[in-house]
Amino acid sequence: MxxxxxxxxxxxxxxKPWLLLLPLVxxxxxxxxxxxxxxxxxxxxxxxxxxxxxxxxxxDSLYLQVFINTFLTALGVALxxxxxxxPLAYLMAQSSPRVAALLMLLVTMSFWxxxxxRTYAWMVLLGNNGPITAALAFLGWNPPPHLLFTRLSSTLxxxxxxxxxxxxxxxxxxxxxxxxxxRAAESLGARPWSVFRQVYLPLSAPGMVNGATLVFMxxxxxxxxxxxxxxxxxxxxAGLIGTQIEEFLDFGQASAMAMVxxxxxxxxxxxxxxxxxxxxxxx
Amino acid sequence: xxxxxxQVSGLTKSYGSVQAxxxxxxxxxxxxxxxxxxxxxxxxxxxxMIIAGFENATSGSVRVGGRSLSNIPxxxxxxxxxxxxxxxxxxxxxxxxxxxxxxxxxxxAAEAERKARAMLDLVGLSGYGDRWxxxxxxxxxxxIALARALVFEPSLLLLDEPLGALDKNLREQxxxxxxxxxxxxxxxxxxxxxxxxxxxxxxxxxxxxEKGRIDQIGTPQEVYRTPSTPFVARFIGDSxxxxxxxxxxxxxxxxxxxxxxxxLPSRLAAAAGxxxxxMLRPESIHLAGLAAGVSEDAPNRADISVxxxxxxxxxxLLIGRAGGADLRIRLRGPEADGIGSGxxxxxxxxxxxxxxxxxx
Numbered sequence: 001m002x003x004x005x006x007x008x009x010x011x012x013x014x015x016k017p018w019l020l021l022l023p024l025v026x027x028x029x030x031x032x033x034x035x036x037x038x039x040x041x042x043x044x045x046x047x048x049x050x051x052x053x054x055x056x057x058x059x060d061s062l063y064l065q066v067f068i069n070t071f072l073t074a075l076g077v078a079l080x081x082x083x084x085x086x087p088l089a090y091l092m093a094q095s096s097p098r099v100a101a102l103l104m105l106l107v108t109m110s111f112w113x114x115x116x117x118r119t120y121a122w123m124v125l126l127g128n129n130g131p132i133t134a135a136l137a138f139l140g141w142n143p144p145p146h147l148l149f150t151r152l153s154s155t156l157x158x159x160x161x162x163x164x165x166x167x168x169x170x171x172x173x174x175x176x177x178x179x180x181x182x183r184a185a186e187s188l189g190a191r192p193w194s195v196f197r198q199v200y201l202p203l204s205a206p207g208m209v210n211g212a213t214l215v216f217m218x219x220x221x222x223x224x225x226x227x228x229x230x231x232x233x234x235x236x237x238a239g240l241i242g243t244q245i246e247e248f249l250d251f252g253q254a255s256a257m258a259m260v261x262x263x264x265x266x267x268x269x270x271x272x273x274x275x276x277x278x279x280x281x282x283x
Numbered sequence: 284x285x286x287x288x289x290q291v292s293g294l295t296k297s298y299g300s301v302q303a304x305x306x307x308x309x310x311x312x313x314x315x316x317x318x319x320x321x322x323x324x325x326x327x328x329x330x331x332m333i334i335a336g337f338e339n340a341t342s343g344s345v346r347v348g349g350r351s352l353s354n355i356p357x358x359x360x361x362x363x364x365x366x367x368x369x370x371x372x373x374x375x376x377x378x379x380x381x382x383x384x385x386x387x388x389x390x391x392a393a394e395a396e397r398k399a400r401a402m403l404d405l406v407g408l409s410g411y412g413d414r415w416x417x418x419x420x421x422x423x424x425x426x427i428a429l430a431r432a433l434v435f436e437p438s439l440l441l442l443d444e445p446l447g448a449l450d451k452n453l454r455e456q457x458x459x460x461x462x463x464x465x466x467x468x469x470x471x472x473x474x475x476x477x478x479x480x481x482x483x484x485x486x487x488x489x490x491x492x493e494k495g496r497i498d499q500i501g502t503p504q505e506v507y508r509t510p511s512t513p514f515v516a517r518f519i520g521d522s523x524x525x526x527x528x529x530x531x532x533x534x535x536x537x538x539x540x541x542x543x544x545x546x547l548p549s550r551l552a553a554a555a556g557x558x559x560x561x562m563l564r565p566e567s568i569h570l571a572g573l574a575a576g577v578s579e580d581a582p583n584r585a586d587i588s589v590x591x592x593x594x595x596x597x598x599x600l601l602i603g604r605a606g607g608a609d610l611r612i613r614l615r616g617p618e619a620d621g622i623g624s625g626x627x628x629x630x631x632x633x634x635x636x637x638x639x640x641x642x643x
Contacts, residue, residue, distance in 0.1 A: 183337055184370035186357045189387035189435065198383070202374045 036262075039255045046252025053256035063240075063257070067264075070236040073155060073226070074219035078212040080159045081166040085211065086204075089170035093177070100171075107167050115161065119225050122157040123148060126229075154230030158219055165218070166211035173207030206276070213272050217265050237261050286349050288313040288471055289334075289439060294343035296329055296495075303329045305495040307343070311473070316465055317500075318474045318482040320518070321492030327475050330492075331441055334473065336360050347438050358387075363432030363470075365445045369424045371416040377427045378403065378412035384435040402430040405464060422453045429461065433468060440465070440472040446481060458485055479519045483507070491515045509638055516562045516640060521600075523568075523611055524640075525561040529553045537561060537639070541608035544582040548634040558642040565600065565613035567636035571629035584631035585610060592624055603628065 043053055057063045088107070092100045110118065125132055126147040137144040147153055177200065185195045223238040230236065235243070237257060244254035287310035296304040304326045311317050319327035332338040334345050336357035345352045352360060363384075371380050381402055385395035403409050406426035416424055425445060432440060442461070446454045462485050465472050476482055482489045483503045490500045491514075499511040510516035513524055527539035535547035537559055545561060553559060571584065587603035587610055594600075599619035601612045612630060614622075622628070 178368075178370065180366050180368060180370040181372060183357070184364065184366055185372070185383070186337075187335060187360075187362060187364040188384035188431065189358050189361070190383075191358055191387075194387060199372060 039258055042251050043255035043259050046250075046255065053252045054260075056253065057256055057260065066235055066237055066240050067260070069234050070220060070238075070261075071264075073151065073158075073234075073236060074216045074222075076155055077158045077162060077219045078166075078216040080155065081163045081215045082208060082212055084159065085163050085166035085170055086208070089167050089174055089207070090204075092167070092171050093174035104168075104171070107164050110160065111164055115224060118161060119157055119228050122153065122160070122229055126153050126156075148229065150231050151234050154226045154236075157225045157229050158222060161225060162215045162218060165214045169211030169214060170204065170207040173210070174204050177203045209272075209276060213268065217268055220265055220268075221261060286346075287311060288315075288348060289473075290344075290346040291330070291334065292344055292346075294330060294333055294345070295341045296326075296333065296338065297341050303495055304333075304340070307492075307495070307497055309490055309497060309500055311471060313471055314469045316462070316472045316474065316485060316487045318476060318486040318489045319492055320476060320479060320482040320489050322477055322518070325492035326495040327477075327490075327492045328443060329495075331443055331473060331475050334439070335362055335364055335441055361435070361437050362439045362441060363435070363437035364441045364443065365425075365428045365432050367444045367447060369416075369428040369445075371424055371428055371431070373416055375416075376412065377408070377414050377416065377419065380416070380427055381431045381434050384431065388435060398434055399430075402434045405433075405467070406430045407460075421449050422457060425449065425457060426460070429464065433464070433470065437470065440470045442472065442474045444475055444477070446476070446478075454481070461485065483519070489519075491518060493518075510562060510640060513560050513562075513640055516560075516638075521565050521611060521613065523563040523565065525563065525608075527559055527561060529555050529557045529559055531555060535634075541606035542585050542610075543606065545637060546582050546634050547637050547639060551639055553639075553641060560640040560642065562638045562640055563632060563636060565611040566598070566615075568610070568612045568630050568632045570614070570618065571631050583634055583637070584629065586627065586629050587612075589622060589626045589628060590624055592619070592622065594619075601628075 044051060046053070088103070092103045095103065124130055127133070128144075128146070128148065130147075133144045133147060181199055181203070182195055185199045186192075190198060221238050222236065223242060226236045227239045227242065230239070238261070241254045241257050241261075244250045244257070289311040291310075292308045294304050294307040295302070307326065307330050309317070319330060321327045329338060333340045334352070336352065336355065340353075347360075347362075371377075372383065375383065378396070378399055381399040382392075382395045385398060386392075390398070400409075400412065403412055406429055408423060408426055408430075411419065411423065411427075414423075416427070419427065428445070445461075446457055449457060458481060461474075474482075474485060486503055488500055488502055489506050491498045491506060493512070493514045499506055499515050501509075506515055506519055510519065510522075516522045516524060525539040525542060525545070527537045527545070529551055530536040530538045530544070532551040532553055532555060535550050537545045537547065537551070539545055539561060547561075551559070585605040587605040589601050589603040591602040592599060593602075597616070599614050599622075601614065601619065601622065602609055603612070604610075610630075612628075
């Protein structure tokens with residue numbers, strides 16, 4: 001009798017946490033899922049019903065080239081973030097809590113500055129009259145190379161913007177590596193390099209995979225930075241989608257490309273999920 | 284005279300103004316099993332870490348086989364360590380864990396695997412080579428950690444509270460197991476623990492640490508029967524400590540604060556009037572009339588009124604008031620039957636059960 005009463009009392013209680021999600025769910029439905037559905041619909045109805053837009057994507061090698069370019073750039077950015085972020089995250093994980101907090105502050109500081117401001121700052125730095133070009137000319141590189149509006153400049157700026165994600169992914173994993181394991185390795189005869197290679201590196205691998213996946217996926221759909229800093233000849237997908245809409249008003253073609261981009265991101269996520277579990281992505 | 288195998292002399296360690304070690308010295312013979320026993324913060328783990336090379340001593344030295352270990356990094360010391368939480372590499376299987384130190388020494392893979400498998404046999408986990416550490420129980424991980432620390436034939440085995448995380452039954456089983464393996468390999472071993480029963484059952488000798496120093500080093504019997512300080516008497520086993528003053532050193536007579544006159548088995552090496560602490564183990568106190576062979580004469584007796592009865596199954600602990608102080612008495616088997624709280628008892632003890640601890 002009592003248990004029946006209890007169960008009756010527990011049922012509304014169990015529902016409550018889900019009610020808390022309701023505002024967000026409604027928001028996402030209205031402003032994300034519905035527009036996304038519209039884009040999907042447009043990709044097969046504009047200008048006429050059918051898979052024409054998708055067929056066009058496969059027939060013109062320009063589109064394939066842009067997709068390959070996008071993937072290669074995202075891969076390069078992820079790799080650069082990893083190479084630059086790893087030593088920093090390692091330093092943070094080895095430092096005292098005070099120093100680690102200070103370094104983390106410096107890393108996340110770039111989050112506080114507007115995205116656009118940082119992108120324009122790179123334009124100033126890398127421009128033809130900028131300090132870097134001047135320095136290269138001074139060192140005897142004559143005529144100095146064009147740095148701005150190249151794959152180099154957009155990659156540099158994207159690495160700068162995305163590196164905090166990498167550092168935080170690495171740091172959260174490195175911080176959990178038990179120092180006793182490193183001592184154990186040392187006591188068992190491992191020199192410092194072997195301790196790193198045999199124990200630290202494999203144990204920090206989840207952080208490397210998390211960070212690289214995160215950076216890679218954000219990079220796939222990056223718009224502002226590659227458009228403003230990148231080479232017009234080596235556009236990325238998001239940039240091309242923008243061009244399609246702004247210059248050609250070709251909503252159907254743009255929507256189809258957006259759907260392909262979405263699909264490729266989902267594939268990366270699925271592969272990651274199958275292999276490592278999605279819940280680990282955010283540390 | 285032959286040098287001892289492990290020679291620790293005058294180790295001190297300071298962290299800023301805090302002194303963690305205040306001059307630790309001890310000699311260990313080859314093949315000996317020595318336990319560092321003490322409460323947390325007594326310096327036993329710090330001493331172990333200095334021997335392992337993970338901490339630097341402020342002063343003092345450690346020598347193994349006549350060779351000084353200062354300036355030798357941990358990886359070149361050839362010392363096997365079992366850590367508190369085993370520290371098995373989670374990304375390596377049990378067998379790969381055991382092969383790791385051999386791999387680091389450039390032993391060919393086939394030979395390393397043969398040796399690692401032999402070690403698995405020795406710790407009784409032959410079929411477990413391909414298991415991941417996370418799939419093994421605490422006791423099994425413990426054995427793998429032990430195998431890994433022994434497979435490269437270290438000159439010294441250090442065990443840092445290795446049984447702390449295990450439940451009681453498993454702990455007793457592992458005590459016997461570690462002792463068996465240590466004996467069969469004859470490896471010189473330092474075992475750190477704060478558990479006195481562990482120290483008693485496993486050690487050849489026990490070094491009792493207090494406040495960064497060694498209070499006493501001796502066989503389990505020695506530290507139990509003749510503790511050199513009140514701290515050792517309290518820390519190892521249960522004890523009654525009776526403060527008093529020497530009355531007549533030649534006759535072995537002491538006047539205690541609470542229980543009056545006591546007669547010791549032999550003369551005292553202290554002047555009349557000197558302060559002294561007498562230790563009386565609870566199990567050497569008997570009920571008057573039941574103690575065969577114990578003289579019924581005063582002075583070594585007391586009348587107590589019991590206020591607490593704690594049954595342990597194989598024995599019963601009685602705590603009673605006598606002369607304004609508590610006296611703890613442990614009676615075996617059925618002797619305590621029928622004694623309840625409030626009972627008035629007459630108890631006595633042989634002079635030989637009293638050990639005098641000189642005041643420092």
